[in-house]
Amino acid sequence: MSDQTIPCIELNGKPIPFQAGESIMQAATQAGVYIPHLCHHPDVSPHGSCRVCIVKVNGRVKASCITPAEEGAVVESECDEIRQLRKRLIQMLFVEGNHFCPSCEMSGQCQLQALAYDLNMLDTHFDHFYPNRAIDCTHPDIILDRDRCINCDLCVRASAQIDNKQALSLGGRGQQTHLQANCESGLLKDSGIESQDKAMHICPVGALLPKNNHYPQITGERIYDKAPISEVGNVRPENHQGDQTKGPIS
Amino acid sequence: MKKVVIEPVSRVEGHGKVTLHVDDDGQVQEARLHIVEFRGFERFIEGRPYWELPLVVQRLCGICPVSHHLAAGKAIDQIAGVSQLSAPAEKLRRLMHWGQTLQSHALHFFHLASPDLLFGMQSEVEKRNVVAVIEAYPDIALKGVKLRKYGQDIIKAISGKKVHGIAAIPGGMNRALKPEEIRTLKEPLNDIIAWSKDAVDIARSLYEQNQPFNANFASLSTPYLSLVSSNGDWEIYDGNMRIKEPNGDIFKDQYPCSEYFNLINEQVKNWSYMKFPFLVEKGTEQGWYRVGPLARVNNCDRFSTPLAEAARQQFMAQSSYGLPHATLAYHWARMIEVLHCAEAIQDILNDNDLTSEDLKRDGQRQATGIGVIEAPRGTLFHHYEVNEDDQVTMANLIVSTTSNNRAMNESIRKVANDHLSGQTLTPELLNLVEVAIRAYDPCLSCATHAMGKMPLQVELLNQQGQQLDKITRSHTGEIA
Ligand code: SF4
Ligand code: FES
Numbered sequence: 001m002s003d004q005t006i007p008c009i010e011l012n013g014k015p016i017p018f019q020a021g022e023s024i025m026q027a028a029t030q031a032g033v034y035i036p037h038l039c040h041h042p043d044v045s046p047h048g049s050c051r052v053c054i055v056k057v058n059g060r061v062k063a064s065c066i067t068p069a070e071e072g073a074v075v076e077s078e079c080d081e082i083r084q085l086r087k088r089l090i091q092m093l094f095v096e097g098n099h100f101c102p103s104c105e106m107s108g109q110c111q112l113q114a115l116a117y118d119l120n121m122l123d124t125h126f127d128h129f130y131p132n133r134a135i136d137c138t139h140p141d142i143i144l145d146r147d148r149c150i151n152c153d154l155c156v157r158a159s160a161q162i163d164n165k166q167a168l169s170l171g172g173r174g175q176q177t178h179l180q181a182n183c184e185s186g187l188l189k190d191s192g193i194e195s196q197d198k199a200m201h202i203c204p205v206g207a208l209l210p211k212n213n214h215y216p217q218i219t220g221e222r223i224y225d226k227a228p229i230s231e232v233g234n235v236r237p238e239n240h241q242g243d244q245t246k247g248p249i250s
Numbered sequence: 251m252k253k254v255v256i257e258p259v260s261r262v263e264g265h266g267k268v269t270l271h272v273d274d275d276g277q278v279q280e281a282r283l284h285i286v287e288f289r290g291f292e293r294f295i296e297g298r299p300y301w302e303l304p305l306v307v308q309r310l311c312g313i314c315p316v317s318h319h320l321a322a323g324k325a326i327d328q329i330a331g332v333s334q335l336s337a338p339a340e341k342l343r344r345l346m347h348w349g350q351t352l353q354s355h356a357l358h359f360f361h362l363a364s365p366d367l368l369f370g371m372q373s374e375v376e377k378r379n380v381v382a383v384i385e386a387y388p389d390i391a392l393k394g395v396k397l398r399k400y401g402q403d404i405i406k407a408i409s410g411k412k413v414h415g416i417a418a419i420p421g422g423m424n425r426a427l428k429p430e431e432i433r434t435l436k437e438p439l440n441d442i443i444a445w446s447k448d449a450v451d452i453a454r455s456l457y458e459q460n461q462p463f464n465a466n467f468a469s470l471s472t473p474y475l476s477l478v479s480s481n482g483d484w485e486i487y488d489g490n491m492r493i494k495e496p497n498g499d500i501f502k503d504q505y506p507c508s509e510y511f512n513l514i515n516e517q518v519k520n521w522s523y524m525k526f527p528f529l530v531e532k533g534t535e536q537g538w539y540r541v542g543p544l545a546r547v548n549n550c551d552r553f554s555t556p557l558a559e560a561a562r563q564q565f566m567a568q569s570s571y572g573l574p575h576a577t578l579a580y581h582w583a584r585m586i587e588v589l590h591c592a593e594a595i596q597d598i599l600n601d602n603d604l605t606s607e608d609l610k611r612d613g614q615r616q617a618t619g620i621g622v623i624e625a626p627r628g629t630l631f632h633h634y635e636v637n638e639d640d641q642v643t644m645a646n647l648i649v650s651t652t653s654n655n656r657a658m659n660e661s662i663r664k665v666a667n668d669h670l671s672g673q674t675l676t677p678e679l680l681n682l683v684e685v686a687i688r689a690y691d692p693c694l695s696c697a698t699h700a701m702g703k704m705p706l707q708v709e710l711l712n713q714q715g716q717q718l719d720k721i722t723r724s725h726t727g728e729i730a
Pocket of ligand 1: 148151152153154156202203204208
């Protein structure tokens, strides 16, 4: 096949090749271009719920994780309009939950917080909901802090698609949507989830956390203290050591 | 009874309001420092996993967050079942705490208290701030700024930030120091020690130059409570409690911190959010006591470092009988502590343990953790109960300023009785009341913004609550 026959999209003015069936997000990731995202992870099926991955495709705003790449499509992921919309989405995620960054173990490693910094978010713009959400500490090794959960469904999909467990699910509707343990008691300890599960290593925020991993880095040495998310992408702490990011950047 | 209202107190970290309750003969029967702040941290903590405590509670205070961080750190060590940290972890915590005490004391003395001390308590309002000190005494002011910065540098090296960093984890610390960080911290040490010595000299001569006024001003003969080490040395990170009677006799010694609740009780009064701790055995009226630099220096047998110990002996020599009780001697004692911290920092920076990775111990999970520490302002108690799921179910905090609550009221009362003339409220009296409160360096949250320019309001009320007189000081110092 000659170069001319490989289909390309134009992303931020540059040609990006893709294979048939790939989403814009997948094509961008393979080309090393970071499009901000929260509910997407290359190891599980796309969900299209957080909308943080919005881009302009031929002038229309679309979620890049669920929009197929099409030959010749003109895509913009970092124009002012998209960044402003994205900032509003991040602000909504902040006011919907209870995010006390100062004492959160994932502060400095949290993708939501990192995007807020990257988008120069200086306030929450919207009024806080201050929802009343229960924390689940019943599991001996794992804690689920629903205050910080953004209902991205990543852990749900990871549990079902990679761990083959379906330990978790999203329940409720609208503002009442919440992550629940898929078992009669509704408690994490009875859900079958375990520390080594992929579901435990995919949360973009500090909602699903191991109990024994307390603040491993001082301020200044955490992932996003060192480089913005636009440079290093969505990195989990276990894929990061020193200044090095191990494994593929997503 | 008439009531004089002073509101809010400037250059104290937070809003305060003072009412003076005067009888028909003009005698001040009672002075009340009304603490109107209420943060409700104890409730906020409930349900949280215990290892978050050092990070949550350090937000209680922007001036001595390290003290809260470490007190909670000590408590969660116990919850994690660790009664003895590794030597490197304990040394890092001590170093951090010395850095914290140094910076907090330097901030208070040079930025907040020195205008009164250098220019006099009745200096015009334009002078009552650190900028004026810098102009008039650039050398002294610069030393203060640098001392404070050095303490902050230590905190930052250990926790990553000057304020609200991350250091204590259950059973240890999360990071050792790097050799290059230690090298950098060692560089200015000779200056730091020299400036700390100067600070003691400044504090002492300021105190001695205006006698007997300073010795008598707001002075109270009280018991003192503090930690001491197992051999009676001055101690701020660990140890047990000692209480001395006003005459210097020992009332309690090596009292275990884990039983503080048998020693101290707290009284609630309907006019203040801040409670009134007292020694259970002595009761509410006789059992109030003082904490902080004056208490620590009065209580200890010695400092473990030579310069501070020499300074302590000079300090104790001022009083031929009993203990030094002058409230203004708090400043002097505070600077002796700065000197000791500087010496102790110098010693420990030569210790190879600081770079050791042996930082964490494990143990058998416990349900209770009680961390007691000497914060810059005095003994600080953190007490937590945790359920089987690792969630905090109960938190009780007694912060240093709370222990000095009654003493502050009594000092105000003494100042008012000594200086209130008739029914007239004067700006001079307001200044004196402020100076008395400030000697305790209370951690009420807005002192750093205030710098002598907070508006004050005084009301004179009779027994029926009618206003007889009113005086207001605006933020520009204008009296209306
Ligand atoms: S726990 Fe984390 S991964 Fe799971 S839904 Fe909530 S935010 Fe997403
Ligand atoms: S990442 Fe595409 S919608 Fe969430």
